[in-house]
Amino acid sequence: MIPLELYILLASAMFTIGLYGLVTQKNGVKLMMCIELLLNSANINLVAFSAYQPNVNGQVFALFSIALAAAEAGVGFAILIALYRLYGTIDLDNINAMRW
Amino acid sequence: MYADYAYLIVALPVVAFLLCLFLGWHLPRGGGFITVLATLGAFIVSMGIFSETYPHEIVHQSMHWFADFNVGILIDPLALVMLLMVSFVVTLIHIYGNGYMNGDPGAARYFAEAALFSASMLGLVYADNLLQLFIFWELVGLCSYLLIGFWYRKPSAAAAAKKAFLTTRVGDVLFLAGIILLYNNLASLNIALKPGEYLLQFPVIYANLASIPGDQLTLIALGLLGGAVGKSGQFPLHVWLPDAMEGPTTVSAMIHAATMVTAGVYLVARMFPLFYAAPHGLTAVAAVGAFTALFAATMGLTAFDIKRVLAFSTVSQLGFMMAGLGVGAAVGTFAVGVSIFHLIGHSFFKALLFLCAGSVIHAVNTNDMREMGGVGKYMKWTMYTMLIGSLSLAGFPLFTGFFSKDEIIVIAYEYGTMINFLPYIFLVLAAVLTAIYTFRMWFSVFTGKERSNYGKHESPWVMLGPLVLLAVFAFGFGFAAQEDFYDYLDSNFEHYDVDFVELGVIGGHALEGEHGAAAAEGEHAAAEGEEAAGEGEEAHGEPWYIQILPIIVAIGGILTAALFYWDRIKKFDPSQVTGERDPIRQMLLKGYYQHEILTGWFAETIVYGTALICNVIDIKLVDGWLNWLSAWVMGFAQHVRKVQTGIVQNYVTALVLGVVVLVVVITLAREVGLV
Numbered sequence: 001m002i003p004l005e006l007y008i009l010l011a012s013a014m015f016t017i018g019l020y021g022l023v024t025q026k027n028g029v030k031l032m033m034c035i036e037l038l039l040n041s042a043n044i045n046l047v048a049f050s051a052y053q054p055n056v057n058g059q060v061f062a063l064f065s066i067a068l069a070a071a072e073a074g075v076g077f078a079i080l081i082a083l084y085r086l087y088g089t090i091d092l093d094n095i096n097a098m099r100w
Numbered sequence: 101m102y103a104d105y106a107y108l109i110v111a112l113p114v115v116a117f118l119l120c121l122f123l124g125w126h127l128p129r130g131g132g133f134i135t136v137l138a139t140l141g142a143f144i145v146s147m148g149i150f151s152e153t154y155p156h157e158i159v160h161q162s163m164h165w166f167a168d169f170n171v172g173i174l175i176d177p178l179a180l181v182m183l184l185m186v187s188f189v190v191t192l193i194h195i196y197g198n199g200y201m202n203g204d205p206g207a208a209r210y211f212a213e214a215a216l217f218s219a220s221m222l223g224l225v226y227a228d229n230l231l232q233l234f235i236f237w238e239l240v241g242l243c244s245y246l247l248i249g250f251w252y253r254k255p256s257a258a259a260a261a262k263k264a265f266l267t268t269r270v271g272d273v274l275f276l277a278g279i280i281l282l283y284n285n286l287a288s289l290n291i292a293l294k295p296g297e298y299l300l301q302f303p304v305i306y307a308n309l310a311s312i313p314g315d316q317l318t319l320i321a322l323g324l325l326g327g328a329v330g331k332s333g334q335f336p337l338h339v340w341l342p343d344a345m346e347g348p349t350t351v352s353a354m355i356h357a358a359t360m361v362t363a364g365v366y367l368v369a370r371m372f373p374l375f376y377a378a379p380h381g382l383t384a385v386a387a388v389g390a391f392t393a394l395f396a397a398t399m400g401l402t403a404f405d406i407k408r409v410l411a412f413s414t415v416s417q418l419g420f421m422m423a424g425l426g427v428g429a430a431v432g433t434f435a436v437g438v439s440i441f442h443l444i445g446h447s448f449f450k451a452l453l454f455l456c457a458g459s460v461i462h463a464v465n466t467n468d469m470r471e472m473g474g475v476g477k478y479m480k481w482t483m484y485t486m487l488i489g490s491l492s493l494a495g496f497p498l499f500t501g502f503f504s505k506d507e508i509i510v511i512a513y514e515y516g517t518m519i520n521f522l523p524y525i526f527l528v529l530a531a532v533l534t535a536i537y538t539f540r541m542w543f544s545v546f547t548g549k550e551r552s553n554y555g556k557h558e559s560p561w562v563m564l565g566p567l568v569l570l571a572v573f574a575f576g577f578g579f580a581a582q583e584d585f586y587d588y589l590d591s592n593f594e595h596y597d598v599d600f601v602e603l604g605v606i607g608g609h610a611l612e613g614e615h616g617a618a619a620a621e622g623e624h625a626a627a628e629g630e631e632a633a634g635e636g637e638e639a640h641g642e643p644w645y646i647q648i649l650p651i652i653v654a655i656g657g658i659l660t661a662a663l664f665y666w667d668r669i670k671k672f673d674p675s676q677v678t679g680e681r682d683p684i685r686q687m688l689l690k691g692y693y694q695h696e697i698l699t700g701w702f703a704e705t706i707v708y709g710t711a712l713i714c715n716v717i718d719i720k721l722v723d724g725w726l727n728w729l730s731a732w733v734m735g736f737a738q739h740v741r742k743v744q745t746g747i748v749q750n751y752v753t754a755l756v757l758g759v760v761v762l763v764v765v766i767t768l769a770r771e772v773g774l775v
Contacts, residue, residue, distance in 0.1 A: 022749070026749070092749075
């Protein structure tokens with residue numbers, strides 16, 4: 001059986017990659033992808049712990065999380081498409097009409 | 101049986117008010133007949149109650165309202181004579197009004213407001229507690245505002261209405277303060293109230309007066325006097341009364357005779373035990389009254405507007421009534437009878453005089469006496485009824501005014517022998533002037549040559565009828581009713597648990613002389629009240645020249661006026677005494693420069709100046725520091741808001757850094773063992 005530490009390492013790596021992307025990238029679509037990475041790293045953790053401590057709750061929770069991520073992605077991309085139509089770009093640095 | 105319907109006395113005019121207000125437009129003559137019928141109904145009910153209760157019973161009904169207060173009806177002799185007088189005079193005025201207001205587009209509004217006016221005054225009179233009285237008191241003020249400003253398109257009428265409202269408001273605030281003070285004092289006594297008794301009910305107030313500290317009593321009395329001064333047009337709050345002439349003449353008649361101004365005198369009479377118990381309370385009343393009586397009479401002497409002459413005479417006569425109550429310090433409750441007698445008599449002849457003046461104005465179409473003259477040739481009925489009114493006002497022997505005013509002057513003399521002669525001197529001088537200005541008015545209106553081309557016709561009978569009826573009362577009421585009236589009113593306070601001897605000790609004027617004894621006897625043996633008062637009557641014992649002086653004064657005054665103004669026996673011309681440039685004449689014409697002092701100097705200089713200073717303080721100081729603070733906050737925010745960059749990455753970085761810091765801090769804390 002694969003040790004639990006490896007799962008956690010994988011999840012941490014994914015989380016860090018996602019966070020790095022989130023902080024450095026400016027493209028809206030890339031940001032969405034980074035957010036997916038963050039969410040999925042959390043899902044890995046949930047499933048792994050659930051498998052090692054015989055309790056199915058964690059896996060159920062992961063399913064909820066995936067559904068939520070799908071909904072969030074839907075709304076997010078809709079916003080991005082609307083922004084693109086309005087500004088002709090999805091570079092978030094340029095979208096600052098409501099800033100001081 | 102009539103007593104069960106006592107509420108109708110107010111309810112009927114209120115119904116008339118609603119009917120006229122909403123339906124009057126569709127009725128002939130603005131629905132004036134409804135108002136007449138309503139007040140007539142009130143008069144009939146009052147008459148019925150009178151026949152049931154006279155002379156030894158009172159009616160008292162009351163129900164709980166809220167908290168410590170009740171609504172109730174208290175009809176004792178004092179209230180009953182007022183009810184009868186008000187409903188009777190007001191009915192006549194409304195009948196007259198049907199003729200006078202005929203054709204006025206606002207007739208429905210007039211009759212609605214007049215009905216409400218009557219209802220408020222009647223309600224004021226038989227309220228059984230001070231709070232209820234105050235509510236009706238304010239309603240009376242409101243109606244007077246509406247009616248004085250009846251022709252509201254005329255700027256002077258609108259201004260006069262405002263003036264009346266604001267001036268009486270000054271007094272009303274004092275009145276309210278007096279009520280609150282009285283309530284607090286009564287509440288702090290922890291009186292054991294029987295069921296159905298409430299703190300501000302008059303019987304409860306009377307019964308517990310002796311327990312209130314003297315200085316508090318004086319404060320309360322001064323507060324109530326303030327209210328009375330405002331309502332009854334006493335100095336210094338008399339300024340609104342002459343201006344109240346801007347309304348229709350019927351309104352002036354109502355305000356000056358039956359409703360409104362009598363309310364102040366009635367209040368003092370109603371609270372007489374309190375004034376009696378308050379040290380200096382009655383002294384203040386006597387001083388205000390006597391001064392006003394003379395003060396207003398001098399102004400009446402020079403006015404040219406026929407209604408203004410009458411207005412000043414009202415102020416002056418109200419001064420007589422106030423002084424009559426004030427000298428009660430010497431004669432006890434007898435003063436209430438004397439003063440209210442003058443009030444009732446005065447409302448008859450003053451209503452008569454105003455309605456006559458209205459009749460003249462209706463025909464002549466001017467208020468200015470200089471443009472009249474010789475009107476008597478065309479208006480015989482008006483002339484003779486007005487003559488009766490004038491004789492009564494001047495105090496000609498056997499007329500009503502003679503009996504009532506004479507008695508006030510006599511008790512003022514009694515007061516003089518005991519305490520101070522000033523009120524007496526003021527009143528006698530005022531009586532001389534009253535006779536002079538009344539007949540100056542009468543002669544210059546009805547006799548002599550026509551001084552301008554005016555309308556010449558007698559008024560219709562709907563107007564003359566009330567005049568004749570009022571003239572009968574103005575002539576006959578005095579000798580027909582005087583003794584019974586005094587006895588009846590003297591018994592008023594015997595219905596309550598009030599000990600005038602004890603109150604007199606608190607007030608610092610232990611009853612002296614015969615009246616004191618009479619009042620005391622009456623107190624302890626209510627049934628013998630009449631007898632006791634009778635003894636008081638006989639035991640006057642003033643020298644004969646004091647008894648006769650008012651007659652001399654009245655006739656002398658009338659003769660003086662005749663010598664100056666009646667062309668048949670004219671010996672002098674006013675210009676021989678005084679010229680255009682005479683400073684005293686100018687002063688009187690200008691009304692002692694009250695307008696210049698009150699409006700010109702006080703209002704425009706002092707008040708306006710103060711207001712300007714306050715305005716600067718308000719802008720610079722009160723608003724200033726607040727504006728400075730908000731400006732500072734805005735400036736600070738300008739800098740701080742830069743933090744919100746609007747760039748998502750910055751937020752994420754901040755979030756992550758925050759989490760990292762939190763983790764580090766918590767870990768360190770756990771290491772150290774804090775958590």
